[in-house]
């Protein structure tokens with residue numbers, strides 16, 4: 427399925443203007459259809475839909491990449507900033523699996539960006555006219571949500587523990603090494619949620635994560651699938667998790683035990699290997715640190731590795747994300763077997779959870795995270811997701827507790 431508002435004969439006209447500091451990016455968003463990719467105050471936000479591309483199936487990344495290349499190939503661009511994220515920008519959110527689920531790239535009609543002490547406004551017109559200037563609209567303050575009620579999603583906690591136990595049985599029997607299993611939780615509000623409320627809370631509470639909002643998928647992910655910026659490719663791989671207790675001294679001891687835990691180190695190694703192998707064909711050199719560091723988030727701590735490579739390929743950031751997806755952090759090892767096990771025993775439509783989410787500019791540079799610690803929003807109903815990497819030593823009750831900890835950011839963000 428392809429839906430685009432672009433008149434066939436008109437090239438898009440794009441104008442990027444440098445502006446003085448307009449204030450926090452997330453506070454510039456109107457309530458209607460906010461798009462965002464923000465970390466520590468920097469990033470891009472957008473609104474309005476100049477054009478969009480919707481697609482389904484195994485070809486979703488290639489089809490979306492081709493559409494974007496075609497759009498920017500004929501665009502008339504006046505960009506006085508020339509940084510990654512200036513000029514035309516599309517926000518995207520992709521389904522985890524080939525079926526079911528739809529994926530989209532959305533081209534806002536206004537984008538505001540901030541990076542390294544510079545701010546810019548990009549306006550886009552697809553009707554062949556000169557786009558409007560850099561004046562930003564006055565917007566209302568984010569609306570506090572009414573009390574949200576929670577209910578089990580596809581499975582109760584006990585049912586999910588049984589699914590995890592089945593995965594451990596298969597791993598122990600030698601069918602595979604690791605599989606990531608997910609669960610969902612339903613949140614219902616009496617009225618549609620103003621997405622700017624949870625977005626602002628996520629960004630304040632989890633400044634080291636990438637807070638995103640794309641086409642009804644919102645969240646704050648700690649995991650960067652890939653960033654491509656002028657020939658430099660980077661990726662933050664996470665796997666191996668421990669819950670925080672709230673007691674700093676105890677948490678430091680837990681972090682030290684995480685860094686020594688053979689179960690977590692083994693799980694982490696799978697994930698790093700899968701990312702390094704997928705990036706290798708695109709990179710002329712790559713730096714893969716030998717051991718991970720511990721990433722401290724307010725709710726959990728993760729083993730983390732930052733990979734960096736130099737690319738001379740013209741593959742866009744989206745094409746790189748496609749090559750990396752699904753990494754062992756959301757699929758498992760070996761990937762094909764893990765995906766079959768997920769399809770067979772998970773009993774959940776992941777939709778866009780754990781799929782790539784992010785943005786791309788006209789040069790193909792961009793950032794794609796993995797849609798974790800996230801929710802799919804339709805009006806007043808949300809599906810919250812969390813998943814856990816299961817290996818031979820996994821204990822179902824501990825994995826359930828870990829999934830509960832991973833749901834905390836979204837639950838907190840929805841509280842009034």
Ligand SMILES: C=C(O[C@H]1C=CC=C(C(=O)O)[C@@H]1O)C(=O)O
Nearest residue numbers: 664665666667755812813814815
């Ligand atoms: C699948 C999720 O987390 C992944 C990312 C980091 C650590 C993970 C873990 O330790 O299990 C998961 O692989 C999720 O948060 O939904």
